[in-house]
Amino acid sequence: MTKCFFLYVYAIAVLTLSGASVVPAFGTTIRVSPNGPIKSVTEAVNSASPGDTISVEGGVYHERIVVDKTLNLTGVNNPVIDGGGSGTVIEIKAPGSVLRGFTVTGSGSRLSNEDTGILLDTAGGTLIEGNRLTDVLFGIYIKNSPHTVIRGNTIRGKDVQMTERGDGIRLWYSSGTKIIDNDISVIRDLVIWWSSDTLIKGNVVEEGRYGLHYMSSNHNKFEDNVFRNNYVGGFLMYSVDIQFYGNRFINNRGVGTGYGIGFKDLDDVVARDNLIMDNRVGIFLDNSPYLVDSWNKISDNVIAFNDIGVSFMPSIRRNAFHENSFVDNDEQVEVRGGGQLAGNEWSSGGSGNYWSDYVGYDENGDGIGEIPYTSESLFESLIDAKPELRIFVFSPVAKAIELASLAFPVIKPEPKLTDDYPRVRSGIPSELRAGGRELQPGLLFLSLSMVMLPLIFYGYVMKR
Structure with a gap:
């Protein structure tokens, strides 16, 4: 009797679920x-x-x-x-x-x-x-x-x-x-x-235009994407808990923008193992993080061959940059409007970032420089305050201003940032170690011509 009852209940349940x-x-x-x-x-x-x-x-x-x-x-x-x-x-x-x-x-x-x-x-x-x-x-x-x-x-x-x-x-x-x-x-x-x-x-x-245009979306993850040849690689706003792993932001160069990736009012960002290369600005930070108890963690990234590696709006705090490789950016770090960065971290646990323009040394071979890295270029301070002066970046004017600041320390600026434990070995991917920006065939021909023509002329004169 009990067995029949359970079979009856089971049959009713199956029919009910099937009908639903x-x-x-x-x-x-x-x-x-x-x-x-x-x-x-x-x-x-x-x-x-x-x-x-x-x-x-x-x-x-x-x-x-x-x-x-x-x-x-x-x-x-x-x-x-x-x-x-x-x-x-x-x-x-x-x-x-x-x-x-x-x-x-x-x-x-x-x-x-x-x-x-x-x-x-x-x-x-x-x-x-x-x-x-x-x-x-x-x-x-x-x-x-x-x-x-x-x-x-x-x-x-x-x-x-x-x-x-x-x-x-x-x-x-x-x-x-x-x-x-x-x-x-x-x-x-x-x-x-x-x-x-x-x-x-x-x-x-x-x-x-925007490889990634992002707003008011939380707890999202971006992995192994490529954003290239856009006006902006990615611009993210008003969100919390965003994770970036293994992405590539390459050659995003829109006029007036050209960010590899931009953050506005972003909290609790984790960005690790990304390649940010050959953009007008590698990373742009505006009011990020927004919440007073939030930190953004940016680590183990390669930020290379950009006009500007990282651009901060004034008074940006609570961003931790650890074990990144800043490689041959025309300006490694910009503070828009000029001034110094405070309240951000550039090293942790005795390890900082790699800076290609670091002129210190590693005496004991532990991979960490013996003297801190400081960003204190007079010309960079001028172009941070007056961006229209950037047209002189590769001119003799820039070199002359830097020489003047060395000769007359009274006009030497305060450092924008200090990395107390700079790394002396970079984390550049193997395919990029052969060099920086790609050398275009026309430029290569012009360079070889400038070298070879004087040699040919010299040989011709000597034969006479």
Whole structure:
């Protein structure tokens, strides 16, 4: 009797749970092909039930698609969805959907309408994977769709002026999302706004305005991304607990900006093992950290070959720079408006940073210089206070001012910073140790000519 009772209860529970399921456990597969019988993806979507798979054969489909039920759309042999240059090409409005293996092209061009290649609207838990987007205004727009995965897509925007472009990926009120292994180019920004607990990993973002444009999103992690050849590599604002590991910010040189990465009102940042190279400004700090009990920890990074390594707004405090390598930046550290830095750390536990312009020595071979590193260039102090003087950086004027400060200590400035335990060995990656900035072929030819022509002339004269 007892056994029968438990079997009865179990059966009721199974039936109840099965009835509560919104999406069937096993859906059917609907095939779309240019040869029919179903020739339209929209027709297949309309006839499908939640949980079905739509398999789309290779070909070009001139249509704009709205997915309003949970479906798995899979492309076979790279089918092309062409929106014809109008509106949004694919809009997904159902959670838990999948879009994989398509080329999406031909969105509209109206910024006011936010015309998009792939739009997710209240479609949390969706997977967008292995798609190729071309000639789209906005690439992938994730709106109110938490726990989405955007992985392995290639996105190239419309080849128009920067002011006319949309964002490659835009994340809007979509926390818990993962953006992984995407290649994004010729766009405006990669935007993350009001989306916490996200992972951004293994992406390449180039030829845009902001490689990363970020606001009011907490507890996020950025790993192994490349932000290069943008106006700004990344600019992050008004957020807490942001982690950067193993990223590369390279050759971001917008006029008047050109930051590898910029922080504004950021708290509890951890930045480690990043390469910040050949930007106008490597790291820009503005009111970061914001909270009085917060510290930002910046360690084990290579900050190399930038016009300015790190730029501080005045009165910035509570940033700990430990065991970084400052290599051949034209100016290692800038204080905008001039003055000295106070309340920041440049060494910890008897170890500081590597400075390529350090002129001290390591007597006992422990890798730490015997005298502190000080940043006290008179000319740098002048250009910090008057940026318009920067045009003289490589001129004889700069050298003359430095010589004057050595000859007349009365005009020598106070140090901007002091690193008590400078390291004498850098952490430069092996592929960069051969030299600094890449030597262009034209410059190489000119340099060789300047050396060889006098030698040839000298040989000619001697023969006579």
